[in-house]
Amino acid sequence: MNLDQFQKELVAYASEIGIDKIGFASAEPFYNLKHQLIRQQQLNYQSGFEEPDVEKRTRPELLLNEAVSIIAIAIAYPSKMKDAPQGVRGARRGIFSRSSWGRDYHAALKERLTLLEAFIAAHYPEARMRSMVDTGELSDRAVAERAGIGWSAKNTNIITPEFGSYVYLGEMITNIPFQPDEPMEDQCGDCRLCIDTCPTGAIVEGGQLNAQRCISFLTQTKGFLPDEFRDKIGNRLYGCDTCQTVCPKNKRKANRIHPEFEPDPEIAKPLLEPLLKISNREFKGKFGYVSGSWRGKKPIQRNAILALAHFKEADAVPALIDLLQSDERPVIRGTAAWALGKIGTIEGLESLREVEKTEKDEEVQEEIQKGLAFFAEGLKG
Incomplete structure (x- = not known):
C-alpha cells in the first residue's frame, strides 16, 4: 500500500x-x-x-x-x-481539576x-x-x-x-516514515492572563513554569504543604485549572464528546468532611478510577483539611480534633492542628493546648504552635 x-x-x-x-x-x-x-x-x-x-x-x-x-x-x-453541587456551611465541598x-x-x-x-x-x-x-x-x-x-x-x-x-x-x-505535519504558529499574542492570575506566581514568564510553585504539583505532594501556599490552595483537592479557565482560547470549549470523561459530580466535587476518615478500601472504590487518585488518599485528605480551614468551617472542628488526637500520620495530625488554629474556635484552642502536652513528633509540635499562634494573633487584633 x-x-x-x-x-x-x-x-x-x-x-x-x-x-x-x-x-x-x-x-x-x-x-x-x-x-x-x-x-x-x-x-x-x-x-x-x-x-x-x-x-x-x-x-x-x-x-x-x-x-x-x-x-x-x-x-x-x-x-x-452538569448539575454541579454547591457547597454550603456544614457541607463544604472540594474540587478535582477537570483533567481528573x-x-x-x-x-x-x-x-x-x-x-x-x-x-x-x-x-x-x-x-x-x-x-x-x-x-x-x-x-x-x-x-x-x-x-x-x-x-x-x-x-x-x-x-x-x-x-x-x-x-x-x-x-x-x-520506524515508519510518515509525512510530518506542520507546527502551528503561536496564537497567544500579547495576552498574559495566565501569567498574571496564577495564584502562586508559578508561571515565571511565557513558556516557563516553576513546577515547585504550581498548585497542580503541590496538591500531589505527600508532606506538609509549605506555609506560603496553604491559603492559596482554596478548596482544590487535586490539580488546578486557573491558567486554563482564564484563557480566552478556552471560552465556549465545553468538549462534551466522550461519555467516559463526563464527571460524576459527587466524585469531582466531593464533600470534604467524609474524606477525613475514608478508608483505603473506600477511597479506592470511590475514587480509584480517576487519575487524581494516583498518589493515594493522603494528599487528598491533607488538602481537604486545608480546604476546611479555607472555609473556616466550624462544623468540622470535632472531626479535625479527632484527627489531631488519633491519626497515626504526622502530616495529617499537623495539618489538622494548623487548620484548627485557622478556624479559631474555643473548642479547637482547648484541643491544641491539650495535645501540645503529649505530642512527640517535632513537626506536629511546630504545627500546633502555628495553630496556637493564630489564636494569639486574634487576641491582639
Missing part, C-alpha cells in the same frame, strides 16, 4: 476509535527542549515526577531503535459540569494507542512501535507541538483551535 494513502487511512481510523486529533512529526532530537530542560534543572523548577534523564526526554532514538516518526494524539475532555473528572485518561489513551498499533501492524508487519502517555520519557507537549496538534502556550499547555487546552496527549514512536 502507498504510504501516503495509508497515512490518510490511519487518520480516518483514529477518528473512528475516539481520537479527536492526530498529527505526525519527525523523530529528530528535540534540541530546543533539551536546553529548556537543562535550564529547568539548574533553576530547580522541575516537579520531580518527570523522567530525570534529559537525553531520554529529548532523543527518541534512545527509546526505539530506528525511530523515524512520532504519532501524536489528542483527546478532548469536558470543561463544564472522568475515567483515568492514562488507560483511555493507552487503549486507543494499542488499537492504533494493531492497525499499523496489520498493514506493516515490519513496523516497530513504542507508545506512551504522560508518564513516558518524552514530553507529550513537545511532541504535540511538533506534530501540529496545537501551539505551546505561555502557561506551557498545548492549545488546540478546536478544543482549547482541554486535551489529553499521548504519542507513539515508530
Whole structure:
C-alpha cells in the first residue's frame, strides 16, 4: 500500500476509535527542549515526577531503535459540569481539576494507542512501535507541538483551535516514515492572563513554569504543604485549572464528546468532611478510577483539611480534633492542628493546648504552635 494513502487511512481510523486529533512529526532530537530542560534543572523548577534523564526526554532514538516518526494524539475532555453541587456551611465541598473528572485518561489513551498499533501492524508487519502517555520519557507537549496538534502556550499547555487546552496527549514512536505535519504558529499574542492570575506566581514568564510553585504539583505532594501556599490552595483537592479557565482560547470549549470523561459530580466535587476518615478500601472504590487518585488518599485528605480551614468551617472542628488526637500520620495530625488554629474556635484552642502536652513528633509540635499562634494573633487584633 502507498504510504501516503495509508497515512490518510490511519487518520480516518483514529477518528473512528475516539481520537479527536492526530498529527505526525519527525523523530529528530528535540534540541530546543533539551536546553529548556537543562535550564529547568539548574533553576530547580522541575516537579520531580518527570523522567530525570534529559537525553531520554529529548532523543527518541534512545527509546526505539530506528525511530523515524512520532504519532501524536489528542483527546478532548469536558470543561463544564452538569448539575454541579454547591457547597454550603456544614457541607463544604472540594474540587478535582477537570483533567481528573472522568475515567483515568492514562488507560483511555493507552487503549486507543494499542488499537492504533494493531492497525499499523496489520498493514506493516515490519513496523516497530513504542507508545506512551504522560508518564513516558518524552514530553507529550513537545511532541504535540511538533506534530501540529496545537501551539505551546505561555502557561506551557498545548492549545488546540478546536478544543482549547482541554486535551489529553499521548504519542507513539515508530520506524515508519510518515509525512510530518506542520507546527502551528503561536496564537497567544500579547495576552498574559495566565501569567498574571496564577495564584502562586508559578508561571515565571511565557513558556516557563516553576513546577515547585504550581498548585497542580503541590496538591500531589505527600508532606506538609509549605506555609506560603496553604491559603492559596482554596478548596482544590487535586490539580488546578486557573491558567486554563482564564484563557480566552478556552471560552465556549465545553468538549462534551466522550461519555467516559463526563464527571460524576459527587466524585469531582466531593464533600470534604467524609474524606477525613475514608478508608483505603473506600477511597479506592470511590475514587480509584480517576487519575487524581494516583498518589493515594493522603494528599487528598491533607488538602481537604486545608480546604476546611479555607472555609473556616466550624462544623468540622470535632472531626479535625479527632484527627489531631488519633491519626497515626504526622502530616495529617499537623495539618489538622494548623487548620484548627485557622478556624479559631474555643473548642479547637482547648484541643491544641491539650495535645501540645503529649505530642512527640517535632513537626506536629511546630504545627500546633502555628495553630496556637493564630489564636494569639486574634487576641491582639
